[in-house]
Amino acid sequence: MKEAIDSSARTTDNGRVDVNLDSRLCKTLSLLIPPEAKLDLNAAEQSTSELPPPPEYTEEGPQSIRLNIVIQVVGSRGDVQPFVALGIELQRHGHRVRLATHDTFGDFVRSSGLGFFLVGGDPAELMAYMVKNPGLMPSMKSLRAGDIQKKRRMVAEMLEGFWRSCVEPDPATHAPFVAEAIIANPPSFAHVHCAQALGVPLHLMFTMPWTSTRRFCHPLANLRGAGDSGVSQEVANYISYMAVEWMTWQGLGDVINAWRETLDLQPVPFSEGPGLAESLRIPFTYCWSPALIPKPNDWPAHIDVCGFFFRDPPSFTPDPELARFLKAGPPPIYIGFGSIVIDNPEALTNTLLEAIKSTGVRAIISRGWSKLGGNRASDEGGNVFYLGDCPHEWLFQRVSAVIHHGGAGTTACGLLNGRPTVIIPFFGDQPFWGGMVAAAGAGPAPIPQKQLNVTNLGEAIRFCLTPEASAAAQRMATQMRSENGVARAVASFHANLPMDKMRCDVLPHLAAAWTLKTERGHKPIKLSKEAAEVLLAESKVKWHHLKRYESKLIHIDLRRWDPVTASMSSLTTTTAGMVTSAADIIVKPIQALTRSTSSSSTAHTHDHDHPPSNTTSNPDAERMIYGRPAALHLPPEQKHKKNPTASHGRGSGEEHPNRAAAAVIGCASGVGSFFKQFTKGFYLDMPLAVSEGLRNAPRLYGGDVYDPGRVTDWKSGGAAAGKNFVHGLVKGLGGVVTEPVKGARREGALGAAKGTAVGLLNMGTKVSSGVLGLVAFSGQGLYLSGRSLVHRDTRKMIREAARGEGEYAAGVGRGKGLEIDRRVVIEAFDRLVRG
Known part of the structure; x- marks a missing residue:
């Protein structure tokens, strides 16, 4: 498999992924693409950029539900800043929000009024790695230098940190915290696994496309052989997402599975790791403007495009030198590359100065991490100003055009202010954003940094100063100002919550953490941490009667085809x-x-x-x-x-x-692991695989596939075995008679012949699956029950953490906590018990 992947997709010198559409694997993957209606690319281009109505969100109680939400983010400040704006908006809805990210951003997060949790990882190291290895994959130079091992160790550290961010007390206040919902960007990697261990909802949000679509290829992928391979552009675009996911999982799957073992979770099979969020239908919100990229019409309803996340503009007083420069002439252009580390900043500075001189414009050059301009204070007779730190929200209102590397946040800020934009991409998704800005007419075609010279930069600057570019940028700004990306993202988050399953039956504005069985005939009562503590203190319930409640179960099933x-x-x-x-x-x-x-x-x-x-x-x-x-x-x-x-x-x-x-x-x-692998593989996994393959085989020839239910323990295993056996006998043997009759009614004699063939095939597959499934499903159920008994440390730890938060929040014996009317809790509970 590894060789097949290597032959079909490889990384280039700039770290992007070359996808070879002529490879055998890519042609095979093209057959696995879901058979929805083909996307009409021309229709997509003509689709409206207006946002549809936001997802429906109706509060079911006197207050909105109050959740403990952890936001897990990996990346630079440009990645973290949008989620700070999101966290602030979530707090306005009454949620308790904790942002888990790198230590570098601790002060920034805390000063915004959000909880902060350190997860490890150094964004400066990540940026240095990305500069040498743009995208997700390492170059040979980095492999020889050991960079990939450093990155793997950093990922392992962050995975552990993200799990602790879900269950450990606040580092500053020591207040207990157990996450009731998770929001994350995809590169944090821990999200779906933390959600599975906790049994809570997960919502992914990101600034670049990460969901398979036929509309455009993955931002980190280069397609090779498109048009010559016999694979259509639509299918090629879709394959690019699958290839990037497979290569990512190939590099980090073992690290993730080793960490999952510490959470008492089973390893994710190699075939299921790539595209896990899509196969589980995890809600996804993209924070860019549909005026720039409309939502592809092959994305399902649980995927939303909401608009960019903008924070409230910070108060800023410019240095006197900057203020004098801005007043000394017409609005300058802005040039900056932020945290990009450039190999030869002096040569780049000279290129910028020559282009500025040739076009006769005034310019502000941001020094950035590369210290552009060196020790210069000004150049070209005072027409160039070298800038230190300055908020883009303030500065971009005072320039005529912006030239930068193409980060999503910088791109959004420039367009929001109606400024024509030139993007000089270095790596990753930056070429994608450059292409989108050019397609909108708000800037010229992107100029890859290795191709940058005085001539093409001068032409790009002149294009930005044309009335056409200014008008296109202003149209974009008008559309973006009508959007409220953060508010819509919060509405999308709420709309995708399983609200009816999450609410406490006694205090509906709080999330349920426990379930209590009542008399026969009545459904179990869901209790929040706070309500449970009140009832425990009043001796209404006993601790050992409470079971941990999971509002959103995640099952990672191994899909079988034949x-x-x-x-x-x-x-x-x-x-x-x-x-x-x-x-x-x-x-x-x-x-x-x-x-x-x-x-x-x-x-x-x-x-x-x-x-x-x-x-x-x-x-x-x-x-x-x-x-x-x-x-x-x-x-x-x-x-x-x-x-x-x-x-x-x-x-x-x-x-x-x-x-x-x-x-x-x-x-x-x-030695023990060897015999465990042998016993489990040949006496459990193999029979189950064959049984599942036989059960799914009718799909290959247009037959119906019976679902006996998910196996989670010995009870469900026995039930699935029995159902599958009965179905196999009834449909397998009975189908020999019924299928020819059905075929004859549809197509006469030819249909009868087809029906006979289908009936014989069904008899072979369904009966065999039913008989073998008696052992396979029952064995799998017994194994899972036994494993659950042995691997229960994580569940025990979550249970104790939830109990601790309940005691703290309800203020039992402490005189602190939420204002909870105990009489209301007891009366509501008594009504529920009486039915």
């Missing part, structure tokens, strides 16, 4: 697991013997140079870095029980006698 590919996929997975386990028999003892020496010195240095601040213990971080399961973030006394050596023997002689024991344990772990 018995052959299903069995081959299962065999491949089982073989790979056995080979890895066999290698661990040798590798783990070596790691135990070698790491014990290095960990003494590194741990000692780490403890003193990097004191813990809102982070986990260092041994846990090391386990995640090296791809081994980390301990759950339990209270210290419980964590020490799980790993008695985690805080003892560091740098001391006590560690040396444990080397042999650690080596033996590692070897035994490998």
